[in-house]
Amino acid sequence: MYIHLDCNNFFVSCELVSRPELKGTPVVVANNNDNNGGIILALNQEAKAVGLKRGNPIFQVTKIIEQNKVTVIDVHHQLYRDISHHIMDEVRETEMVLDFVQYSVDEFFGMMPDDDPVRLREYLQRLKDLILRKTDIPVSCGAGLSYTLAKTATWFAKHYPAYQGICIMSGEQREKALSMLDIKDVWGIGRRSFKRLAELGIQTALDFANRKEAWVKRLFGVNGVRTWKELNGVPAITIASHDRQKSIMYSRTFAHMTSSKEVLMRELSNYASSAARRMREQQSLCQTVTLFLATNRHRQDLAQYSADETLRLSAATDDSTLIIKAVEKLLESLFRENYQYKQAGVILGQLQSNKSVQLDLFAINDLDEKERHKRLMQAIDGINKRFGKNHIHFAIQGSEADFSDQPAGFMRPKKVES
DNA sequence: TCTGGGGTCCTAGGACCC
């Protein structure tokens, strides 16, 4: 049997670890909160109960928030990454999960060489208890004959309190479960497919699973067929190991728009620097650097512009100086005067291991230079690890007061963390 | 009159996920 574990309301649960007094009260996590902008990214049961939804712009629901004394917390992505690492490490250490594979920041899959429902339930209960004890994060879990069915089981575990957070979907229960599952809630069916399926009269997961394979292939391609097989209890999906990403993105929506190239460059150099640091942490090099810019698409009264461009480096690198230089070059190419920019980001692409480097043909005599850069990066990371993020930085990143460690906003004083 | 048949690689954009 495939098993699946998923943290409950992950972002909110992470915040409640350090603010336990808020447990039992409505809490949401939003971005750009201190600017009264932003949207709801995550919410707990209590917040859902008063009518809030993921994706609500804060300014549209201020009344509900005030009337119900909802606590709104600013998002802390790094905290969630750290807690995620903690959870995954704890689970790995127990060696309880066969074929462990992390799927996202807050969920993972595994296998269980047993389909006895009683033993499976005990086993999942032990995992669930372990994670709660070690990290204070509640999880829900499911088991089924494929990844998709295991994830479906977790969906039932979350939506039906009677399961108490654990749902085992045996082969016999499969059809009944799928007949109760709306097709839009199936993993792999997004908004587009849902719309087409609705037009074709397909309402439940079972309706879909009962169609012929050729029909599915014709209308929904290979991915559709994979989902179809999985729903029928035939494993068809492989999940790539999460330990080495293929790209790293760092982007922000700004609290205030800007039309200044200098301001953009300062922000972007910070994003590049943060992305490069994360890349070095996972011991990768990037071969490409992408930059994108966009105006506020919600402001129809303003001129719109968005663009992106990718620069291929002559050799893969993890050197912040080279990456920042690439970003400067890209900004030079993409920037247009007289637009109000609202969003920008840097993507480091085609990541590869730093263990096997393809040398730059034209820099082959520059090994000393390479070594010096490498040591420079190590020194910068070491200092910042010891004295705090951005303790030392490149001049182009701006003065300390400019750093927006938290989601966006120019000129906001740096938050000091003890 | 009549203009092939087979490949590979790259990229942009779509669709999906959390």
Add this chain to the structure above:
DNA sequence: TCTGGGGTCCTAGGACCC
């Protein structure tokens, strides 16, 4: 006033090869 940030994979079409 105010509308997220991060990823993956697939496919179609263009450019190129013989």
